[in-house]
Structures are given as C-alpha cells and as structure tokens.
Amino acid sequence: MARRWFALPPGMRLPLSNGDTCQLLFPGHPGSAAGPDVLDAVLHFPWNDAPCSGAIEFHVRASDWYTHQHQSDARYTSVILHVVLVCDHPSPARDLGGRAIPMCSLNDFAPPRKTYLSATWPCQQVMPQLDEQERSCILKQAGLLRFEQKTHAFVELLHKSYPRGAYSAYDLCLITALAEGLGYGRDRAFFRAAGQRLLGLE
Numbered sequence: 001m002a003r004r005w006f007a008l009p010p011g012m013r014l015p016l017s018n019g020d021t022c023q024l025l026f027p028g029h030p031g032s033a034a035g036p037d038v039l040d041a042v043l044h045f046p047w048n049d050a051p052c053s054g055a056i057e058f059h060v061r062a063s064d065w066y067t068h069q070h071q072s073d074a075r076y077t078s079v080i081l082h083v084v085l086v087c088d089h090p091s092p093a094r095d096l097g098g099r100a101i102p103m104c105s106l107n108d109f110a111p112p113r114k115t116y117l118s119a120t121w122p123c124q125q126v127m128p129q130l131d132e133q134e135r136s137c138i139l140k141q142a143g144l145l146r147f148e149q150k151t152h153a154f155v156e157l158l159h160k161s162y163p164r165g166a167y168s169a170y171d172l173c174l175i176t177a178l179a180e181g182l183g184y185g186r187d188r189a190f191f192r193a194a195g196q197r198l199l200g201l202e
Contacts, residue, residue, distance in 0.1 A: 001058040002030065002037060004106050005083060010126075017062075017087055017103040020046050025126045028056060035075045039149075040142065042126050043080060045102065050134040051126070053142045054080030062089035062103060072096060074152055078145055165200065172199055 006027050008014075013021040028041030036055030044051040055078040059065060062084045070076040070093070077095045082103040092100040127135055154173060161169040179195025180188050 001060075001083065001085065001106060005038065005056065005058070014043075014081075014104045015108045017092070017105070020102075022046070022081070022102065022104075023051075025051055025129070031055065035149075036079055039078075040145075041080070042138070050137045051130065052080055053138055054078050054145060056081050056083055059084050061086045062093065065089075065093035070095070078148065167199060172201070175199060176201075 008024055008027060010025055010027075012024045014024055015021050023044040024041075025044060026040075026042040028038040031037050031039045037058045038056035040053055041056050042051050042053045055076070057065070057070065057076060057079045059068075059082070062082065064084075065071065065082060066089070070079075074096050077097060077099075079093075079095065079101055082093045082101045084103060084105050085107055087103065087105050092103055094100055126138075130138065154177070157173050158169060161172050163169055164172060167175070176192060176195045176199065179198070180192035183189070183191035
C-alpha cells in the first residue's frame with residue numbers, strides 16, 4: 001500500500017468515501033513502526049480554504065482502525081486521511097477526540113503505470129501553489145504538529161521511566177534528551193547513549 005501511495009502524482013484528486021475528493025499536494029514521508037504510516041503529508045480538502053498537513057494511516061480494511069485500537073491512541077490524532085483497500089466499515093474512523101477522519105480506498109482509482117522519484121524538496125512543489133497567508137498557515141500547523149509529536153514521545157518515555165539513585169524520572173528523560181540534542185543525524189544515537197551512560201543507565 002505504501003508503494004502505491006508514494007507513486008501517486010502530486011495534484012491528483014483522491015476520491016473520498018463520502019463522495020467528495022481531496023487533492024494530494026505532497027504524499028509525505030514514511031513514519032515509524034510506533035505511530036502513523038506516513039508523516040507530513042499535505043492535502044487540500046474541499047471544506048478547508050487552505051491545505052493541511054498531517055499523517056496518513058494505511059489499512060487493508062477500514063475496520064482495522066478499530067481492530068488496532070487507534071481510536072484510543074493519542075499518536076493517531078494527527079491523521080488527516082485513512083487510506084484503505086476495502087471499505088468494510090460504514091462510518092468514518094474517529095480519533096481519540098472523536099474527530100471523523102476522511103477515508104479513501106486505493107481500489108477506487110488505478111495506480112499510475114510509471115513512478116519517478118522527485119528530485120526536489122516537498123516545499124518546492126507545494127509552496128509555489130500557495131499565497132502568503134496559506135504558507136504561513138501551513139508552516140504554523142506543521143510546527144505545531146511536530147511539537148505535539150515530540151510531546152507525545154516525551155510523555156511515553158516518562159511513563160516508562162522510574163527514579164534511579166539521585167535522579168527522578170523527569171531528570172532521566174530530560175538529561176537523555178539534552179544529550180541527544182547535542183548530536184545531529186547519525187551522531188544522535190551516540191550522544192543519547194553517552195547521556196544514558198552518564199546517568200548509569202548503560
């Protein structure tokens with residue numbers, strides 16, 4: 001499913017289960033195993049004046065959203081489109097706050113015959129199509145979304161931590177995160193490990 005999703009051309013109209021369509025501006029980036037399948041996708045829904053960015057979740061069946069308990073998982077509150085193969089659930093998926101999530105089926109349209117890797121950054125494709133107000137809105141929304149993702153990660157880490165010696169659970173999370181922040185790219189894992197070693201965690 002991910003391969004078919006990332007093969008969709010920017011600008012394509014995606015049919016939604018409610019009869020509307022949304023425009024795909026940027027397909028996003030692959031997510032991690034713990035959370036939505038795709039992050040930072042940009043879509044334009046007919047009921048919104050400006051495009052919005054968020055996560056995409058894939059399922060073979062629409063009912064898998066509830067089978068996997070995503071409706072009670074805060075990590076999936078950023079999902080803006082539920083992409084499925086089989087629409088076997090009559091109602092749209094809902095997130096932790098009760099928000100209905102638009103749904104589309106990949107079986108409702110034929111995949112493109114050829115795929116090409118984009119040689120440009122996502123913003124180079126999307127930003128020229130937006131005016132100044134829309135750009136400000138989408139950048140603010142993307143920043144808030146990133147902040148929320150970081151917050152959820154810290155909350156999960158805090159729940160898994162416990163006091164150790166002179167350090168509280170908050171100390172362990174903060175010091176490890178600060179150490180990791182000193183690194184960049186491939187160095188992040190090293191600095192995180194160094195921070196944990198200083199705390200006696202390794």
